[in-house]
Amino acid sequence: MRQAGLAIFAAVAVVAGSAHDTAAQQKVLRHVQHAYFVYDQPISRDEQGQARPQMVESYNKSADGKAYRFTLRAGLRFNDGTPVRAVDAVASIKRWALFEMGNVARRG
DSSP, rough: HHHHHHHHHHHHHHHHHHHHHHHHHTOOOOOHHHHHSSSSEEEEOOSSSSSEESEEEEEOOOOSSEEEEEEEEOOOOOSSOOBOHHHHHHHHHHHHHHHHHHHHHHHO
């Protein structure tokens, strides 16, 4: 039984190793933003790349175009059942903004 387990492990290791070698030869880096596909966003993008409200019921822009006011949809909840509040959305937006600013700075 133990030898069968070792044989299976060895076969998997060989297959995984050859797949790794193939991937290394192709030199293709694929990056997927997992969180973007799993978690709701205030505004997301559709298949054509157009911005569409997801958690947001409505929004408007100030006359000078420097401020936006978002109204969240009613009934939004976290996975533990607690309601999503505006302060939660603001905290997430601030965190994402800092992350994006860091990415822009690194890109130069």
